Amino acid sequence: MARRESRHVPYDEAQNDAHAAFWADPSARSRRRGRRRDAEKARPRQTPRPAARQGVRDEPRRDAPPWRDPWQEPRPEPRSEPWPEPRPEPGRPVRQRPRQQPRQRSPRETVRDEPLTVLPWDVPFDAREWGASAPDARRAAPRAERPERPEPPPRRPEPPRAPARRRPPARRPHGPADRLGTGALVLSIMVGLGLLAVVERTLLEGGPIGGTDTVGAQGRAERSRPRATRPAEDPPRTAPARPDRDRGGAPAPAPDVQALTDRVRRITLQERGAAARQKYGAAGTAQPIVGTDRISRDRTWAFGTTAIPVPDDSAALPEVAFFAARWTPRSGWQAALSGTSGFGALLTRMPPALMSADEARALNRHATVTAEQAAAAVNGARAGDGLVLPWRVGATWSMGAVPTRNSPRPLGSLTFWGGDGTVTAAGDGRLYRFCSAGGGGLVLLVHPSGLATTYYRMRDVVRVRPGSLVRRGEPLGRTGTQRPCGGAPASRPDVQFGLRRGADDVPFEGARLGGWTFRERAAPLLGFAERGDIQVLTGGLLANLGLAAGPAGSDGPKGERPEKKPANDKRRQREDPQQ
Amino acid sequence: MKTRSSEDPLLPTWALAVTAFGALIVTVGAVTPPGAALAGGLQRFLSFYAGVFTLLTMTTAVVTGVLASERVLLRIHHRVLFQGVHRAASVLAVTFVVAHLLVKVLGGVAAPVNVVVPGVDPVGLGTLAFQLMLVVAVTGVLRARFALRARPWVWRSLHSVAYLAWPVGIAHGLTAGRAPANWVVLGYVLCMGAVALAVLTRLAVSTRPRRIGHAGEGLTPAPERRPAASRAETAVPEPRATVGDPRGTRVAR
Structure with missing residues (x-):
């Protein structure tokens, strides 16, 4: 390396020479x-002036x-x-x-x-x-x-x-301070090389990973959120890498997305096949529908959804699950479904670019919430998520329930239709879509308590990025007859509504939604919504009383709210073109 | 104890070769899938911990930098050691803050504009701290020029920006990112305590008058062989200058 040239001599070099000179000849005077x-x-x-030249001064x-x-x-x-x-x-x-x-x-x-x-x-x-x-x-x-x-x-x-390298050999670094400096230098070089690798991967995979919903400070700003991503204001961001689109004819690196899909299908059938068979009343013949929502830039981390399609003669809600997967050179893809033990571990180790910390927390809560916790969150035993019915507060829709084979639950497939057909979010939460290859699909909102609500058969499903935060009352889609995850064809446009936790469905028994408490009776197989003295059977009309109605069946000034139902009913007749 | 001279080249000669060779290996290796997996893991690690390391190394640099001027408890070789630690910690702090910025921007957690535009939000505070830190680092690298060009006060005032950059960095660390866990808050408190202690020590020392030592003080004087020793030779050019403290040493130009 070239020596730096400068006009001045640094003090330590001069000083060092002075030292050397001193020790070379201690009796010499210091200069x-x-x-x-x-x-x-x-x-x-x-030379001393010779005396002979004293006079010569000319x-x-x-x-x-x-x-x-x-x-x-x-x-x-x-x-x-x-x-x-x-x-x-x-x-x-x-x-x-x-x-x-x-x-x-x-x-x-x-x-x-x-x-x-x-x-x-x-x-x-x-x-x-x-x-x-x-x-x-x-x-x-x-x-x-x-x-x-x-x-x-x-x-x-x-x-x-003076020419370079004039210092005596004792000047070679050997003190602890020099070792520290060398160590720091080595560490810095290693970090720099690591950064080089990171930058190279980023460049190879197409620029910075923008567009997660965690731009800016997460922590403190998070508390002032959740910021809703309205579909009108939020055009669909750059779609996460989809295996079928993105990978096209590119030379396949070792972490193969097709292998991931196969692996997730196998795991889905292993772990959810029995539950799906019981729910659908028959074994599904189709392969599980796997959607890889996100995949890391190096294609070693993936997150997505899987669903077992419903046979055509069953009206049950599809059996769905999230999956998190990681690829390692030794063991290939390791995947875990929500509700199983490995899911949380994979989620928390997932790169933050792929999954923000709070989203991982919410999903982990959803995956690990027990049946009791889920029931307590929705039946008022605990401060829940403040869920309402999935349409505009104040409007009245019809409630229906298709009886399913072999299902002990009368409200196992609860459907709603009416009003202007706009389905809205039942509560704050993060939105995910299943079977969403065609753009629609089953919408699942993961609420803060870990409970989730599902909305099926909608058309015009809102186009937001999976994992976006959605507020209560925001539109999710319109009632429809789509069946992306299979199922029996519907006789009218409606939305099939369900409660879900990571591992299983959550029964409607005792659930309080929009001022109503849902009941399921087994003796006569009967499901209804009640509020005070009023009971609405399936096929009846239900007004979404929102949160202001307070807990269902409560006394007090809100007690007469159900009396307004006829008025709402009239308005519904006025504004519902489908009825 | 000898320490690295400021006239030494900034990087040893082997460092360049090692870096070039390592860069070649990394560039090739990052294309392979295992390398990609490794890079992803490293990115994740750095995005979590580069900021923490920056805080720790910067705290170390501040504390050792303050202590290196302490003259009551520490002997000279202690102080030289502290100067070495100060340099090493400063180099690491700059490295880690660059890694922190790069990983955060590449991860999409911060916008690229956040690197240059400071503000009062948590991220902007970090930008401010980074820029102040850059000033400190640059003055540290150019210390020899400042200190020897008879303008040590310029260097001192610029380098004192560290006293501003560090608390701003602390504020950034506590407000940005995830909500800090308890042990993280404890770590911050310990860092602040360490710096407070060091600054108190420094203040206590700076009120104490400095003992001026001259080179060769303890040595027996050489026998005067020249009775006509000149005044110019006996006069000490700069009374403040010592071997350990060369400020004010006149340099020919």
Whole structure:
């Protein structure tokens, strides 16, 4: 590496030379202060003024005096000096170290012991000035009056520096401080190389990973959220890498998304197949529908949804699950479904670019919530999520329930239709879509308590990024007859509504939604919604009383709210074109 | 104890070769799937911990930098050691803050504009702290120039920006990102305590008059062989200058 060239000599180098000089000859006087090394090298080897030349003062000396050791020379008597007071003589020069590259010195070039603000080669030797300090000499003999002073040698821009690597070998770093510095340097280089790898991966996979919903500060800002992503204001962001679109004909790296899909299908059938068979009343024949919502840039982490399609003769809600997967070179894809033990571990280790910490928390809560916790969250035993019925508060829709085979639940497939057909979110939560290859699909909202609500058979499903935050009352889609996850065809456009936790469906028994409490009776297989004395059977009309109605069946001023139902009913008749 | 000279090249000669070779290996290796997996893991690790490491190393740098000027309890070789620690910690702090920025921007957690535009929000505070830290780092690298060009006060005032950058960084760490866990808050408190202690020590020392030592003080003087020793030789050029404290040393130019 090139040495840095500079005009000044740093203190430690000069000082170091002073040290070396001192230890080389401790009896020598120190010349450490204010001397540059090369200046010391150029120190005049001045001979004492011979007495024979005392009278010769007319012409300047033109020849450089040859080097003679002043100590070997006979000393003139100080009293014989013609000057009234003895002038200081330059001291004995510091012993010179062998110079690697001897400098060509002009014969004129002699240096006086003078302040170094005057460069040595600016002052030619003048015997008349011997013993006087340089400014005095200049004053005594101005330039104009100096006889035939020749041109000074061209001023060098850079004084000749001592060649590199002049330091004694003891200067090699060996102290603990140097080891620390080296260690820091090594660590820095390693971090830099790691950053290089990170940057390279990012560039290879197409620019910075923008567009997660965690741009900006998460922590404190999070509390002022949830910020709703309205479909009107939030155009669909760049779709996460979809296996079928994104990978096209690209040369497949080892983490293969098709292999991931196969693996998730197998796991889904293993872990959810039995539950699906019981729910559907028959074994599904189709393969599970796997959607890889997100995949990391290096294709080693993936998150998505899987669903077992419903046979055509069953009206049950599809059996759905989230999956998280990781690819390792040794064992390939490792995937876990929500509700199983490995899911939470994979979620928390997932890259933050793929899944923000709070989303991972919400999903983990959803995956691990027990049946009791879910029931308590929805039946008022605990402060739940404040769920309402999935349409505009104040409007009245019809409630239906298709009886399913082999299902002990009369409200196992609860459907609603009516109003303007706009299905709204039952509560705040994060939105995910299943079987969403065609853009629609089953919508699942994961609420803060971990409970989720599902909305099926909708058309015009809102196009937001999976995992976006949705507020209560925001539109999710319109009642429809779509069956992306299979199922029996519906006789009218409706929305199939359900409660869900990570591992299983949550029964409607005791659930309080929009001021109503849902009941399921087994003795006569019967499901209904009740509020106070009013009971609405399936097929009846249900007004969404919202949160203001308070808990269902409560006394107090809200007790007569159900009496308003006829009024709502009339309005419904007015505004519902489908009825 | 010898320490690294400020005239030494900034990087040892082997560092460049090692870096170039490592960069080649990393560039090739990151294309392979295992390398990609490794890079993803590293990115995740750095996005969580680079900021923490920045805080720790910067705290270390501040504390050792303050302590390196302490003259009551510490001997000279202690202080030289502290200077070494100070340099090492500063280098690491700059490394980690760069890693922190890069990973956060690449991860989409911060916008690229956040790197240059400071503000009063948590992320903007981090930007402010980063820029102040840059000033400190640059002055640290150029210390020799400042200190030897008879303008040590410029260097001192610029380097004192560290006293501002550090608390701003602490504020950024506590407000941005995830809500801090209890042990994280405890770590911050410990860092603040360490710096407070070091600054108190420094204040206590700076009120104490400085003992001026001259080089060769303890040595027996050389026998005077020249009775006509000159005044110029006996006069100490700069009374404040010592071996350990070269400020004010005149340098020829």
